[in-house]
Amino acid sequence: MVNQVEVKDFTAAFSGRTILDHISFSIPQSQFTVIVGENGAGKTTLIKAIIQTVLGAKRPVGEKAKAIRVASKYLAYVPQFRDLGSDYPLTIHAFVALGLNRGLRPWLNKKERAAIDLALDQVDLADLADQRLAAASGGQKQRAYIAQALVQNPDLLILDEPTAALDAGHSLALVKKVRALQEQRQIGVLWISHDTSWIKDYADRYLWLHDGQAESGLAQDLPDQAIHHHQEVTNV
Numbered sequence: 001m002v003n004q005v006e007v008k009d010f011t012a013a014f015s016g017r018t019i020l021d022h023i024s025f026s027i028p029q030s031q032f033t034v035i036v037g038e039n040g041a042g043k044t045t046l047i048k049a050i051i052q053t054v055l056g057a058k059r060p061v062g063e064k065a066k067a068i069r070v071a072s073k074y075l076a077y078v079p080q081f082r083d084l085g086s087d088y089p090l091t092i093h094a095f096v097a098l099g100l101n102r103g104l105r106p107w108l109n110k111k112e113r114a115a116i117d118l119a120l121d122q123v124d125l126a127d128l129a130d131q132r133l134a135a136a137s138g139g140q141k142q143r144a145y146i147a148q149a150l151v152q153n154p155d156l157l158i159l160d161e162p163t164a165a166l167d168a169g170h171s172l173a174l175v176k177k178v179r180a181l182q183e184q185r186q187i188g189v190l191w192i193s194h195d196t197s198w199i200k201d202y203a204d205r206y207l208w209l210h211d212g213q214a215e216s217g218l219a220q221d222l223p224d225q226a227i228h229h230h231q232e233v234t235n236v
């Protein structure tokens with residue numbers, strides 16, 4: 001099987017401080033992979049480097065990047081934070097449509113409508129499509145962000161802590177939702193998470209960043225140290 005992501009000997013350092021130190025790992029096609037590691041371990045730095053590889057963008061000087069290869073025609077990214085004011089005017093449907101690349105053309109064609117309907121359906125928002133996004137709950141907003149990322153049929157979906165603002169019940173519901181659509185669409189998912197409680201049950205693989213190193217493997221083999229660390233943090 002061709003790997004979807006291959007990282008060989010990748011280093012990221014900022015102001016002389018090495019964050020990722022010659023790391024190597026690979027992720028096979030169509031896997032649900034969770035990236036774990038304590039604050040500052042380099043999770044966001046790594047996904048930024050992966051995104052930049054796909055976009056062909058220039059990297060910050062701190063990153064040495066020949067080392068990254070990504071087999072992806074279309075990558076979608078759901079960032080951790082969004083600043084949506086309570087007066088944000090768009091409906092959920094219109095917000096999801098923004099994910100389409102249709103230039104200045106104001107109308108939606110049949111294919112685009114179908115893509116929006118499928119995405120809304122897969123995140124359980126079909127019934128709320130005409131509601132304003134600003135009036136949606138935290139969990140509904142997250143699902144709208146994911147639907148917006150899905151409309152262009154990505155083969156790789158990257159999510160940066162999508163459950164950070166959700167309670168335990170809604171977090172698990174979102175995990176299950178994304179797991180289901182990942183299986184339906186047969187796409188790769190890279191999910192940054194501080195909560196490790198669900199990984200063995202719902203993910204295929206883990207990638208653990210610690211002390212500048214990367215360890216990866218099957219989700220069921222997630223090392224205890226990676227789990228314990230996060231439980232300590234949650235209990236504080």
Ligand SMILES: Nc1ncnc2c1ncn2[C@@H]1O[C@H](COP(=O)(O)OP(=O)(O)OP(=O)(O)O)[C@@H](O)[C@H]1O
Nearest residue numbers: 014015019037038039040041042043044045046060
């Ligand atoms: N552009 C940059 N310039 C300087 N330092 C940076 C830059 N980007 C990241 N860093 C530093 O690199 C380290 C890793 O940051 P990164 O955001 O990748 O960690 P993380 O694992 O995503 O953390 P968190 O869980 O807190 O989001 C941090 O110490 C951060 O301050």
